[in-house]
Amino acid sequence: MKKVFTLILAVGTILQSCRYKTQDQDREKRASKLIEATIQSDSVKKGTISAASFIGKTTDQSEVSKMHTCLGAMLAAGVSKDKYALSQYSTSVDHCQRGQSKFVIERFLRHEPNGKSVFLIVDELDVVADYPRICYSKFQLAIENNTQGDYLVEFYDTNAEIITQVNKIWRIDLEKEKFVEIAKPKNLTLMNPDYVESDEDSTFTSSP
Numbered sequence: 001m002k003k004v005f006t007l008i009l010a011v012g013t014i015l016q017s018c019r020y021k022t023q024d025q026d027r028e029k030r031a032s033k034l035i036e037a038t039i040q041s042d043s044v045k046k047g048t049i050s051a052a053s054f055i056g057k058t059t060d061q062s063e064v065s066k067m068h069t070c071l072g073a074m075l076a077a078g079v080s081k082d083k084y085a086l087s088q089y090s091t092s093v094d095h096c097q098r099g100q101s102k103f104v105i106e107r108f109l110r111h112e113p114n115g116k117s118v119f120l121i122v123d124e125l126d127v128v129a130d131y132p133r134i135c136y137s138k139f140q141l142a143i144e145n146n147t148q149g150d151y152l153v154e155f156y157d158t159n160a161e162i163i164t165q166v167n168k169i170w171r172i173d174l175e176k177e178k179f180v181e182i183a184k185p186k187n188l189t190l191m192n193p194d195y196v197e198s199d200e201d202s203t204f205t206s207s208p
Contacts, residue, residue: 049091049100049126059106059119064089070096073138075105075150075172083108084174085119086138086150097131103152105177122177125152125170132157134167137193143185144171152179153190161197163190 049067057064071088085108090101106119127136135157142148150172156165166188170179 049089049095049102054089054102054104054121054124057121058109059087059121060112060116064121067091067102068093068096070101071103071138075174076140076148082174084172084177086152086172087119088136095129097129097135100126100128102126103136103179105172105174105179107177123179125179127154132159135194138172139190139193141190143169143188144182155190157192157194159195161192161195163192166190 052063054064059065067089068091069087070090070093071086073086075084075086077083085106086103087106088096088101088103090096090099092099095101103125104121105123107122109118109120111117128134129136133156135155137153137155139151139153140148141151143151152170152172153163153166154168155163156167157163158165166184168181169184170181173180
């Protein structure tokens with residue numbers, strides 16, 4: 001009888017130990033998920049631009065006006081009588097070159113009494129920059145039917161005067177008011193808008 005009791009006690013201890021082990025594993029899993037959720041939440045708070053679309057909003061609305069403006073450039077009028085601009089918005093200046101941002105096409109609406117221009121956002125393009133591997137800039141090019149137009153280009157910046165590694169190109173189509181991705185032309189090279197010659201260049205070296 002004593003042996004049977006000892007055996008039952010031993011089995012009970014093993015089962016109880018297994019149950020505690022399972023509970024511990026469950027606690028660890030829940031803790032891991034909580035940590036992961038916290039990290040994801042922090043990532044969202046620390047800098048991802050709103051996933052909500054800006055299309056149809058005006059530049060004086062709070063969702064847009066509270067964003068950091070990385071870029072603002074008027075676009076060639078072309079055949080349209082309307083005035084358009086290309087802008088880039090992010091949550092902070094750091095995200096202009098390294099992080100998530102929006103490029104938008106804006107159509108001019110009106111001037112405020114204080115002289116500020118108000119635009120309507122008609123299209124957008126969400127991008128993630130990672131300088132120097134993934135960079136974005138506006139170029140005026142004549143690559144379709146030899147007609148010059150405005151293009152948004154994704155490229156690799158080697159800190160050289162000429163850009164040779166182009167990843168993607170979008171035509172800024174003002175008739176459709178859209179970003180239209182086009183096939184990348186072969187052997188396309190561009191002048192790097194951000195290239196600055198080094199002070200060590202011979203042209204900057206003063207003679208003794």
